Amino acid sequence: MHGLRGDPAGGRIARDVEAVTRRDAAAKLRGTAEFGTDLEAPGMVWGALVGSTVAHGRLRRLDLEPARRLPGVVAVVGPSELAGLLPSGKRDAERPVFPESILRYRHEPVAAVAARTLAEARAAARAVRVEVDPLPVVSEIEDVFPEWPGEEGPRSPHVIAHVRANHGDVDGGFARAEFVHREVYRTNGVHQVALEPHACLAEVNDTTWKVTTSTQTPFGVREDTAEILGLKEDQLVVDGSWVGGGFGGKAAAFLEPYALVLARACRKPVRLALTYREEFELGRTTLPSIVWLDTAVRGGKMTARRVRLLLDAGASLPGRDFATGYAIAFLLGPYEVPAFELEGYALRTNKPPFGPHRAPLAPQTAFIGESHIDSIARRLGRDPIDFRLAHVWSEGSTTPLGQKVGPFGAAEALRRAGRLAALWRKGLKPHQGVGVGVGFWGTGVGAGGEALLRLTADDLSVLQVEHDIGNGSVVVGLPAVAERVLGLPSGTVRVLTADTASAPYDSGVFGSRTVAALGQAVEKAAQQIGTTLAKRMGVRAKVRLEVERGQFFAVAGAKRVAVRELLTPDERRGGGLVVRDRHYGKPGTIDDARVREGTFYAYHDFAASVHLAQVEVDRETGAVRVMRATAFPDVGTILDPEMVRSQVEGAVVMGLGTALSEETLWGPDGRMLNPGLLDYRIPTLGDVPPIEVDPVEGFAGAGPFGLKGLGEPPIIPVPAAVANAVADATGARVTELPLTAERVARALKLL
Amino acid sequence: MSFSLATPATPDEAFEFLAQDPEATAILAGGTDLLLDLEEGLVRPRTVVSLRRLPWREIRWNGPRLTIGSLAPLADLEADAGLRRRLPSLAKAIHAVGSLALRHRATLGGNLGRASPASDLIPLLLVLDARLSLVRRGDRRELRLDEFIVGSRRTALAAGELIESVTIPAPLPSEYLWQRVRLANDISQVGVAVARGTTTSAWRIALGGVTPRSVRLPSAEKLLGPGLPAPLAMELAAQEAAQRAPFTTDKRATEAYRRRLVYVLVKRAVAAVAASADALPETPSPSRTAKKSVPAKARSTSAR
Numbered sequence A: 001m002h003g004l005r006g007d008p009a010g011g012r013i014a015r016d017v018e019a020v021t022r023r024d025a026a027a028k029l030r031g032t033a034e035f036g037t038d039l040e041a042p043g044m045v046w047g048a049l050v051g052s053t054v055a056h057g058r059l060r061r062l063d064l065e066p067a068r069r070l071p072g073v074v075a076v077v078g079p080s081e082l083a084g085l086l087p088s089g090k091r092d093a094e095r096p097v098f099p100e101s102i103l104r105y106r107h108e109p110v111a112a113v114a115a116r117t118l119a120e121a122r123a124a125a126r127a128v129r130v131e132v133d134p135l136p137v138v139s140e141i142e143d144v145f146p147e148w149p150g151e152e153g154p155r156s157p158h159v160i161a162h163v164r165a166n167h168g169d170v171d172g173g174f175a176r177a178e179f180v181h182r183e184v185y186r187t188n189g190v191h192q193v194a195l196e197p198h199a200c201l202a203e204v205n206d207t208t209w210k211v212t213t214s215t216q217t218p219f220g221v222r223e224d225t226a227e228i229l230g231l232k233e234d235q236l237v238v239d240g241s242w243v244g245g246g247f248g249g250k251a252a253a254f255l256e257p258y259a260l261v262l263a264r265a266c267r268k269p270v271r272l273a274l275t276y277r278e279e280f281e282l283g284r285t286t287l288p289s290i291v292w293l294d295t296a297v298r299g300g301k302m303t304a305r306r307v308r309l310l311l312d313a314g315a316s317l318p319g320r321d322f323a324t325g326y327a328i329a330f331l332l333g334p335y336e337v338p339a340f341e342l343e344g345y346a347l348r349t350n351k352p353p354f355g356p357h358r359a360p361l362a363p364q365t366a367f368i369g370e371s372h373i374d375s376i377a378r379r380l381g382r383d384p385i386d387f388r389l390a391h392v393w394s395e396g397s398t399t400p401l402g403q404k405v406g407p408f409g410a411a412e413a414l415r416r417a418g419r420l421a422a423l424w425r426k427g428l429k430p431h432q433g434v435g436v437g438v439g440f441w442g443t444g445v446g447a448g449g450e451a452l453l454r455l456t457a458d459d460l461s462v463l464q465v466e467h468d469i470g471n472g473s474v475v476v477g478l479p480a481v482a483e484r485v486l487g488l489p490s491g492t493v494r495v496l497t498a499d500t501a502s503a504p505y506d507s508g509v510f511g512s513r514t515v516a517a518l519g520q521a522v523e524k525a526a527q528q529i530g531t532t533l534a535k536r537m538g539v540r541a542k543v544r545l546e547v548e549r550g551q552f553f554a555v556a557g558a559k560r561v562a563v564r565e566l567l568t569p570d571e572r573r574g575g576g577l578v579v580r581d582r583h584y585g586k587p588g589t590i591d592d593a594r595v596r597e598g599t600f601y602a603y604h605d606f607a608a609s610v611h612l613a614q615v616e617v618d619r620e621t622g623a624v625r626v627m628r629a630t631a632f633p634d635v636g637t638i639l640d641p642e643m644v645r646s647q648v649e650g651a652v653v654m655g656l657g658t659a660l661s662e663e664t665l666w667g668p669d670g671r672m673l674n675p676g677l678l679d680y681r682i683p684t685l686g687d688v689p690p691i692e693v694d695p696v697e698g699f700a701g702a703g704p705f706g707l708k709g710l711g712e713p714p715i716i717p718v719p720a721a722v723a724n725a726v727a728d729a730t731g732a733r734v735t736e737l738p739l740t741a742e743r744v745a746r747a748l749k750l751l
Numbered sequence B: 001m002s003f004s005l006a007t008p009a010t011p012d013e014a015f016e017f018l019a020q021d022p023e024a025t026a027i028l029a030g031g032t033d034l035l036l037d038l039e040e041g042l043v044r045p046r047t048v049v050s051l052r053r054l055p056w057r058e059i060r061w062n063g064p065r066l067t068i069g070s071l072a073p074l075a076d077l078e079a080d081a082g083l084r085r086r087l088p089s090l091a092k093a094i095h096a097v098g099s100l101a102l103r104h105r106a107t108l109g110g111n112l113g114r115a116s117p118a119s120d121l122i123p124l125l126l127v128l129d130a131r132l133s134l135v136r137r138g139d140r141r142e143l144r145l146d147e148f149i150v151g152s153r154r155t156a157l158a159a160g161e162l163i164e165s166v167t168i169p170a171p172l173p174s175e176y177l178w179q180r181v182r183l184a185n186d187i188s189q190v191g192v193a194v195a196r197g198t199t200t201s202a203w204r205i206a207l208g209g210v211t212p213r214s215v216r217l218p219s220a221e222k223l224l225g226p227g228l229p230a231p232l233a234m235e236l237a238a239q240e241a242a243q244r245a246p247f248t249t250d251k252r253a254t255e256a257y258r259r260r261l262v263y264v265l266v267k268r269a270v271a272a273v274a275a276s277a278d279a280l281p282e283t284p285s286p287s288r289t290a291k292k293s294v295p296a297k298a299r300s301t302s303a304r
């Protein structure tokens, strides 16, 4: 444990708070932590998937026989085998285990095999003959709509979702404008690149279907998988393994149904894992978008805005119009505007299905919205930070969709960024520039969960269902909440993880919600422990706990009683003092009068995220080097400074990839062109600049002690800040992510 | 995939293994390329002969003549004080390869044996006039690098033959510049090597990056003339190089951008060599050996 002040390793955290030890570190460093790809069971066999050979086609014939004849093969399952394997319950028709006729993307699983060794399983998968009549492939947004569609748009068979909203006098705003600023932007797909691929182990016996899997959402996997297979939810048990990174990529069922079907077919435990190439080819990642922005400006203010979005949804969009209805409002940013019009389409293409990626679409939309507002400020000759301050939300502001904003740290963060920018500017050399990026996020406190705390004479534990995904929210965050409520030193509360049959319900580790939302259930349960003990001690004062030589004591004022004495005889013999509490958030409400079509989603707890970046641009080649970055996250309060710093640093590194080098590339035949880590380029350590963190506290969120979720917000403004710094350095605006040297060179008119 | 692994202790033992089944035998040095090929099934040998126990690792100077054993790990080469002092361009090009972890395994012989169009070492070795010493049981021959590399991943290596060493006749004032997207573990979009012959004063320019094999650009070289070129000559030579380079578009860069990079990097490399041309010592002088010379920290693009 160490304080952070003046920590030479990087970020600066203003307060000198003791950092908490990572409770998962020992197991991970010793290699005893079992990740999805480590799972084993006696008699286990290996699974492999058979994929579609085209991006779009009609399945003519699936010949499984050649695979069945190979050595070591114990199961070969295609669509026709399912009826004999699954219960007769109703299966989700929209999500068949294997497609019966139309294949929608290349490598879409059409069958699965299991064999004694991995090599035999892969050989068997290759031996399956997939005969397909190809159909025309739609690989890009432009194949559907070469330009923004008119009236006929909604009738296109490729439209999965269409959303529209407006408010105020938009036409009037544009008519009275001193000028209208119009731009078109484009973003490309990014992949989560969790180190650990998707992996699971399925076991099926007469009564229970069980899958152990690397997931952010055990209960979500249970729900999805039960629907896909037509099982009753309590027939299915989902257990988590350690998770080697999720970033949104492990927040829904994926391999579990295939593994379970195979396990059912061969009556043996089946391990199924993707190769890293398959991680890319099977997608579930963010896909491209094209955005048109028109902004009317009058009297130095934005008076009316029109935003139109086309989103590539791939073969399917989880939650249908969620991606459009949630992301589109990010394009307006956290700014007040008297009149606006939003319209967005999600379009089906023959890429693999869309999936969430840390703050889904928010870094992309913030890049677009923030580049646009920056170029308006420059056109007006205004300082970009001052211009933002003239519009930015504060507590009580109304969002475009009519939500009321709670305590919101954007203005404070912007003022700090402004002071730092002025300092940086003093030392700028030619071809260097400073840029700001602003984002907001509605952290997922709306999604519910329950916590179970158990106090015995010598132990206090939190029981829940998720394994830590690497960010510490489960192993550090949840116990830290209980520790703070009960006045315990850090490291005294244990986290126990159990499967869906034993642990209380929680919606998952996603949406920056774990500590902010599930933490509220832990907070309330810990308070219950305090009040129960107070009652038993006969005191009114607040009770805190102490640990001495491994024994727990309850303390109230001068009174100090061993917990052992306060437990009932049954509790002493049995499970201790068990309390359960829950947090089911009230969904936010939007103003329905502003919605014209489709579903828009209410954000929950508003968190701001402001970053500053300094870059140097090679004027002859367009190469961009990020020299430094500082983040001003709107955290509410700090529960653990080490976690704040590591979340922000990780988010900046990941955001730099989105900003500069990461993009999925697709051929016209729907084939992914760079399905590997050589040509899908995440940053290396050498590409990462010094990162500083200056948290903005005091704008309380809905989480315990007023904290706000922090998993996603710090990635949001990274591409925006870099792009604006490039514009500051060169005067040229790059309108497509990522900002590769070649795109910058084009913006500089070098080619 | 299954094969038998042989780890001969001497060159003669190695030649024996190689002679047994030459068509189905793969040669393993550091394995950074070969293991990927094996994994992806691009090669399916019955026997893999590991060169791990063979000597061929030394760096030897004989007057101006530099000989490097084919099995020298790249990390050892870039750390070699003599090489860094007398031929800093080569130390720099070696530093550009992959990442440090990779360079601990990767060898010089493997880089040439691979003959990758994207090699960061081949262009510079071309302008330095490198020669390869190839050995076979009872036989030895010398080939110029441009004779050895015959195409993308194709060499003149005969069955049963091994690269023993690489020789550079004399260190020349030279420079290697490259551009790639990120610092490490990336493939150069373009690599440009420039050298100036000390006796003939003739300029040499070679490109790597996308053409199936690295090429010299004689027409651009000529525009630089003998001696130190005027700024206009450098500009014209850079333009000529950009025009002549036989490039194509691929997923790493478009043709137009590659031409732009060749133009910029040739201009910069020529200017750097011209500036350093007279300063470079031909032979180590005792006064300088004690001084540590550290090559400039490589960056993700040398073009910055």
Ligand SMILES: Cc1cc2nc3c(=O)[nH]c(=O)nc-3n(C[C@H](O)[C@H](O)[C@H](O)COP(=O)(O)OP(=O)(O)OC[C@H]3O[C@@H](n4cnc5c(N)ncnc54)[C@H](O)[C@@H]3O)c2cc1C
Binding pocket: B026, B027, B028, B029, B030, B031, B032, B033, B034, B035, B051, B070, B071, B096, B097, B098, B099, B102, B105, B106, B107, B108, B109, B110, B111, B112, B113, B114, B116, B118, B119, B120, B121, B157, B161, B162, B163, B164, B185, B186, B187, B188
């Ligand atoms: C992640 C990654 C990044 C990379 N980055 C770069 C880069 O930036 N620049 C670059 O130039 N390269 C790069 N490479 C390619 C590779 O690392 C180099 O080419 C390396 O020098 C190969 O050496 P090796 O000893 O590992 O060769 P091996 O894989 O052992 O062998 C390569 C080939 O050469 C043959 N061979 C090896 N030694 C001999 C010998 N003595 N005689 C005859 N034939 C022989 C082998 O049979 C094989 O065909 C990268 C590779 C990876 C995996």
